[in-house]
Amino acid sequence: MGANTVVIFDFDQTIIDDDSDRWVVAELGLTHLFNQLRQTLPWTSLMDRMMEELHSQGITTTHIADCLKRATLHPSIISAIKSAHALGCELRIISDANTFYIETILKHYGLWDCFSEVNTNPAVVDEKGRLRISPFYDSTLSPHCCNLCPHNMCKGLVIDRIRGSLPENKRRFIYVGDGIGDYCPTLKLKGDDFVMPRKDYPLWNRICSDPKLVNAKVHEWSSGEELKSILLNLINKPAIAQDVKVGDNGYTPI
Ligand SMILES: [Mg+2]
């Protein structure tokens, strides 16, 4: 059933039950500096500055990786990702975190190979051993025009690119997210697609404020167990059932 399905996950507060940027800041003692600079720097630049601070204190990328491995990832979400992959779904991530954080955590939990693509801010370790984080889009070269999204990343544009790269009529999307940055890609979804917003989080609130704007079918979730059961149920749902009316060909939709 999953072979025609692309499942797209946000990362922070969706796959992990924390915000990875804020987790590292808090765990490695940077909260004071973070609060001082929060209003003066764009988010990605702020995170790059945090990495500079850690490097100046002698904190290595191994320390940062060890810290990331302590972030909480619910067992049901691990199992949901493995099951969706085993069912033949194509799994991708679109996240405003960075490649180092996401790769470290997914590899730690044995999930890295389940994903065919991770769209996020690039992070590289430079020759001095410092982690450098840069924007997904270099706004000086190619600013996007979306007023829903931060300058460094428009997740809706990524959805458009993914959809354009896939054979027509072959794919339906399930989008799982929580944040306000997940609203733009939600608006790109079509009637046969599904969006799974985390209940009482900003994406869910925004969808609820005007549900008519969203074409996709909405299935909220709160816990890891709910995410798993809803996601696997949607994957196993025959795509044709969405459009067939009672009586057509004697087929009753579920
Ligand atoms: Mg998120």
Ligand SMILES: [Zn+2]
């Ligand atoms: Zn956007």
